[in-house]
Amino acid sequence: MSAAITDETLIQQALAGRQAAFATLLNRYERYAFTLAFRLVKNREDAHEVAQDAFLRAFRYLPDFRGEAKFSTWLYKIVYSTSLNFLRKQNPDIQSLDDETRPIKIKDEGSVDASHAMEQLDRNAALQQAIGQLSSDDAAIITLFYLYEHTLEEICQITNLTMSNAKTKLCRARQRLKTIVENKYASELV
Amino acid sequence: MEKNFMLTDEQLWDYADGFLEADEKQQIDAHLRQHPAQQARLDAILAEKRAFATVPLEKPNSDFAKQVMAAWVAEQNPVKASVPAKAKGQDWVLWGIAAVMLAMLFVPLWLAPSAAPTDLSLQIPEEYMPQLQVPAFDWQGLFGSAWLRILVLITMAFMSLKILDKYLQVRTLSLQGH
Numbered sequence: 001m002s003a004a005i006t007d008e009t010l011i012q013q014a015l016a017g018r019q020a021a022f023a024t025l026l027n028r029y030e031r032y033a034f035t036l037a038f039r040l041v042k043n044r045e046d047a048h049e050v051a052q053d054a055f056l057r058a059f060r061y062l063p064d065f066r067g068e069a070k071f072s073t074w075l076y077k078i079v080y081s082t083s084l085n086f087l088r089k090q091n092p093d094i095q096s097l098d099d100e101t102r103p104i105k106i107k108d109e110g111s112v113d114a115s116h117a118m119e120q121l122d123r124n125a126a127l128q129q130a131i132g133q134l135s136s137d138d139a140a141i142i143t144l145f146y147l148y149e150h151t152l153e154e155i156c157q158i159t160n161l162t163m164s165n166a167k168t169k170l171c172r173a174r175q176r177l178k179t180i181v182e183n184k185y186a187s188e189l190v
Numbered sequence: 191m192e193k194n195f196m197l198t199d200e201q202l203w204d205y206a207d208g209f210l211e212a213d214e215k216q217q218i219d220a221h222l223r224q225h226p227a228q229q230a231r232l233d234a235i236l237a238e239k240r241a242f243a244t245v246p247l248e249k250p251n252s253d254f255a256k257q258v259m260a261a262w263v264a265e266q267n268p269v270k271a272s273v274p275a276k277a278k279g280q281d282w283v284l285w286g287i288a289a290v291m292l293a294m295l296f297v298p299l300w301l302a303p304s305a306a307p308t309d310l311s312l313q314i315p316e317e318y319m320p321q322l323q324v325p326a327f328d329w330q331g332l333f334g335s336a337w338l339r340i341l342v343l344i345t346m347a348f349m350s351l352k353i354l355d356k357y358l359q360v361r362t363l364s365l366q367g368h
Contacts, residue, residue: 019259019263022259022262023255023259026255026258026259027255030250030254030255030258031247031248031249031250032247034247034248034249034250034254035247035248038248044248047248047250048250048251048254051250051254051258052254052257052258052261055258055262056258056261056262056265059262060265123241123244124241124244124245124246127241127242127245128245128246131245142242145207146239146242146243146245147242147243147245147247149243152209167209170207171200171203174203177242178238
C-alpha cells in the first residue's frame with residue numbers, strides 16, 4: 001500500500017500531523033539512510049545513532065522541505081551532514097572525509113580485470129567488503145551514484161561539492177574500489 | 191582522426207555513466223561499432239557498473255524504526271515524555287508519604303477526647319449509655335519521642351529531595367528546548 005503513495009503525499013500527510021506518514025517515510029528510507037551512514041562512519045552502532053539523529057532532524061525540519069529536490073536527496077544530505085558532524089566530534093582535526101593521501105593504483109597492462117575478478121568471487125560480498133575499505137567520502141559517493149542512482153547534480157547537493165570535484169572524486173573512488181577488488185582477488189589466488 | 195582515436199578507460203566509464211556530451215557519445219558509438227574489442231571493454235565496464243548497483247543495502251537492527259518513531263513521538267509530546275516510566279512507577283512512594291502525613295495529621299484529631307459529642311448523654315438514657323472509656327493519649331510522650339522527631343525529619347528531608355529532583359528534571363527538559 002505504502003509503495004503506491006508518493007513521497008510528496010506522505011510529506012503532506014506528515015505535515016498534517018499523521019504519525020503513520022512519518023512511519024512510512026521511515027520504513028521506506030531506513031535502509032538507504034542507514035547504509036549511507038554506515039558507509040560514512042564505518043561502524044554499525046554509530047551508524048544507528050547517526051541515522052536516527054538524521055531522521056529526527058529530517059522530521060523536525062520537514063516543514064522547511066520545499067520540494068525543489070527529491071525527498072531522498074534532501075534526506076541523504078541530512079544523513080551526510082549528520083555523519084560528518086559525528087566524525088568531526090570523534091576527531092575534531094578532521095577537515096575532509098576524503099583521504100587524499102591514499103594511493104591510486106592505475107591498472108597495469110597485465111593485471112586482472114576487476115570484472116573478471118568479481119566473476120570468480122561472490123561478487124556482492126566482495127564489493128560490499130571492498131566498499132567498506134574505502135574512505136568515507138569514496139564509499140559515500142560510490143553508494144550515492146551507483147547504488148542509489150543519484151545524478152552528479154544530486155550528489156553535489158548532498159555533499160556540497162562542485163560538479164567537477166564530484167566527478168573527479170567519483171572517478172578516483174571507482175579506481176580505488178577496483179584496486180581493492182583486484183588486490184583481494186590476487187590475494188585469494190595466491 | 192579515426193585511426194588515431196584511442197579510447198581510454200575513463201572515456202568508457204564516462205560513456206557508461208552518461209557524462210558525455212551528445213557529439214562525444216556519437217563519436218564513441220561510431221568507434222565501438224567498428225572495434226568489437228573496444229565494445230567488449232565497454233561491456234565489461236557496464237557489467238562492473240551493474241555489479242556496483244546490486245550491492246545489497248545494509249540492514250539496521252529490527253527495532254530501529256520503532257526506536258526512531260518512539261524518539262519522534264517523545265520529541266513531539268515533551269510533557270508526556272518528561273515523565274519517565276521509571277518515575278511514573280515511583281509515584282506510589284509519593285502517595286505513600288502523603289498518606290502517612292495525612293494520617294499523622296488526622297489520627298490524633300480522631301483520637302482526641304474533645305472530638306467526642308458531649309450532649310449525647312442528654313438524649314440517651316443512662317442505662318443504655320455504654321461505659322465508654324476514652325483512651326487517655328499521652329501527647330507529651332508522643333511529641334517528646336526522639337524516634338518520632340527523627341521520622342519526621344527523615345520524611346521532610348526525603349520530600350525535599352523529591353521536590354529538588356522534580357525541579358531538576360523540569361529544568362533539564364527546558365534547557366533541552368522542550
